[in-house]
Amino acid sequence: MSFTTRPTLQGTFGMVSSTHWLASQSAMGILERGGNAFDAAVTAGFVLHVVEPHLNGPGGEVPAIVATARDPRPTVLCGQGPAPAGATIAHFRSLGLDLVPGAGPLAAAVPGAVDAWLLLLREHGTLSLAEVLEPAIGYAAAGHPLVGAVGATVTAVRSLFEQHWPTSAQLWLRGGRPPVAGERFTNPAYAHTLRRLVEAGQAAGGDREAQIEAARRAWGTGFVAEAIDAFSRRPFRDSSGRAHAGLVTGDDLAAYSATWEEPATLDWRGHTIAKTGFWGQGPVLLQSLAILDALDDGAYDTASAAGIHAQAEALTLAFADREAWYGDSADVPATALLDPAYARERAALIGDRASRELRPGSPGGAQPRLPDHVRSRVTHRVDVPDPTTGEPTVRSDGVTRGDTCHVDVVDRWGNMISATPSGGWLQSSPTIPELGFPLGSRLQMCWLQEGLPASLVPGRRPRTTLSPTLVLRDGEPVLACGTPGGDQQDQWQLPFLLRHLVGGQHLQQAIDAPAWHSLGVPSSFYPRESEPGVLLVEDRLDAAVVTALRSYGHEVRLADAWSLGRLCAVSRDPATGVLAAGANPRGMQGYACGR
Structure with missing residues (x-):
């Protein structure tokens, strides 16, 4: 057998693979406590918000494909939020834009990740909200050693934070400097947000599903939605080089729910x-x-x-x-x-x-557009500081190209999930100070041109790469x-x-x-x-x-x-x-x- 960098793990109890070791081990801990693959995946998802904040966040999105031991037919969990009601092509054109900016509040879709993770937990999990959120709350409150790429990302947008995004500077430039590799980093505001979701659930009584639904309401119509609505009205500099306010409102969050779909x-x-x-x-x-x-x-x-x-x-x-x-x-x-x-x-x-041609076909005889x-x-060679790391690449003017995370889990009963959480990167948009995270920038994947499958249309999902x-x-x-x-x-x-x-x-x-x-x-x-x-x-x-x-x-x-x-x-x-x-x-x- 040829040499590999590490063994292919084998066993019969449970397996987790993710893009960060703390997320993998936290998910494995949930399996050890009797949780199933879906409990473990939700735990990993929230831990990834904390430990890979340059690659995903609560303001982002997550699509997943699941198969349960009871019903092995694959089902898609869609946690890709749509364009907000105010996100019309006419609005962007009125601002003099021909592309949706790659960063800043104007590029935000409705956050979908948290609602999707909670829907997965309600439908297919077995543990309580408090149990699955415990690791993420612990890492956000007590701290965790940051990977070096986080500090490198903050360094890349330091002047943007200092000059234009003060709430992000407050979180990520403590003491006037970016965090360094291995530094123990805390996010008290996000820990507080997660605790409030748990408390909202516990206030609904002892029923597990009722608790999860109460947390979803606290997110979609409660304190989280209120904070997002207020902060989104504030203009901040974006990739266009100008300051624009966002379009996501509390009504947008209230109208959104993650969905189950056929693959x-x-x-x-x-x-x-x-x-x-x-x-x-x-x-x-x-x-x-x-x-x-x-x-x-x-x-x-x-x-x-x-x-x-x-x-x-x-x-x-x-x-x-x-x-x-x-x-x-x-x-x-x-x-x-x-x-x-x-x-x-x-x-x-x-x-x-x-x-070297782009050659779309004519399926069913239809003509491509x-x-x-x-x-x-x-066409030009993209200026990527390090295209080999798989991290987002950013510049101080607010231009960003995003990357993401991934987690796979299988348990001893045969439950299996593949999930790709992304968006809401620390460099995607200014941090909402009372929540501890920014919104995403997924609308950049929509075209400001009418009549296309990927045109910007309120209520429709951007064509994600996830x-x-x-x-x-x-x-x-x-x-x-x-x-x-x-x-x-x-x-x-x-x-x-x-x-x-x-x-x-x-x-x-x-x-x-x-x-x-x-x-x-x-x-x-x-x-x-x-x-x-x-x-x-x-x-x-x-x-x-x-x-x-x-x-x-x-x-x-x-x-x-x-x-x-x-x-x-x-x-x-x-x-x-x-x-x-x-x-x-x-x-x-x-x-x-x-x-």
Whole structure:
């Protein structure tokens, strides 16, 4: 067996994999106390708010895919909040904007993460709200050692905080400086917010579900909604270089509830791959697999230039369809996009030269329509201080590109969940001082152009990049996986799935393998650039393969050896009950645990 950075964990009791070791161990602690996978995932979600505040927060969102031991059919939990009622294209145009800013109050969608986590706890959990929130409250109140990337993020936006976002400076520039790696950091305001949610629940009596519903009301119509409503009216500098007030109101929060939905699925090589619907980018993975299935078996080779070329081209075609067809603001030809005949049409476009064109298809004969901004192919090399860490990259003028977190859990009963919490990063918007967190900036993924699937429309969800994955075999869940990475999420998951499900590599081996992704995919993040033809590759990839990729016409750009991808994964063998887990070593932050 080849060397891996850590073992693939195996056991029969429970497994957790997440992007931060404290979240993984907190979730494992819940399993040890008798909780199930959903209790554990909720615990991890709230801990991630505290320990990865540069990657997600309570003001953000979370989509998840769950399968229960009672009913293994996959179900999507949608915690992606919609555009607020006041978020019209006309309003943004009246401000002189042609893109939604990448940071600041104006870019905020309705927060969806907390309501979604609480809905999951009510519907499928077993423990009380106080029990699952205890670790997050402890870390926020008593402190935890910060990862270095938090301080680096604060340093990157220090002048923005000092000059324009004083409430963020108050929290993140204590003593006039950013926090340093390993510094014990507290967020008393967020600890107080969580305690008040627990108290609101306990005031509703002893019934577990009644307590959770009371906490949801305290969030959506109570003290949290009141604080967000008041703070959102204040103008702050954003990515446009000017100050604008936000649009999220208390009424928006009161009208919102997380939802349960059917997944988009693909039956593929003896497996069923489940993703969120076409309101997010998840079906890109399904389309890519279907296109590869229409090619010869060499397209599945994750170590050869021919295989990587085919996979990159399949992804590029699927992402072109994302730009033309995916979103929540117009009808999506979902059935036609996943039709095998359509996949064969798309596969026929893949030749022996890398294409630099954006080529959306015509599913069912419909004519594609690209956003004007995408058709213009805004192209320049993105100024990314460290594109290899998977962290958000920010500049002092308020420009931000977001990243996220991920958590997978499987328990001894066979419950399984894949969740990708994101948004509400510390650098996305000014901190609401009495709550201890900012709003998000997910509206930047909406177009200020009428009639598109991803157009900005009040009450409709922005087309998120968040893309958890659940895999079933013979109707039983066998794998939950996902990764941070914005537009790269499905680009990194595709070769992982090929290595594991086709190539037979164990989880950690498939995670550790050299990673790559295309920069030619139009960015979902402000200011929405792309670099057609550019393939970013970890320099551990065999030099002969790199040379061959260039002969296919790819502009190969080398990244550091351990820099691309932050995959998490857990699995279960239904025949034996053996569980497994792996986690990304890149960034020295993600960890799996279990027994």
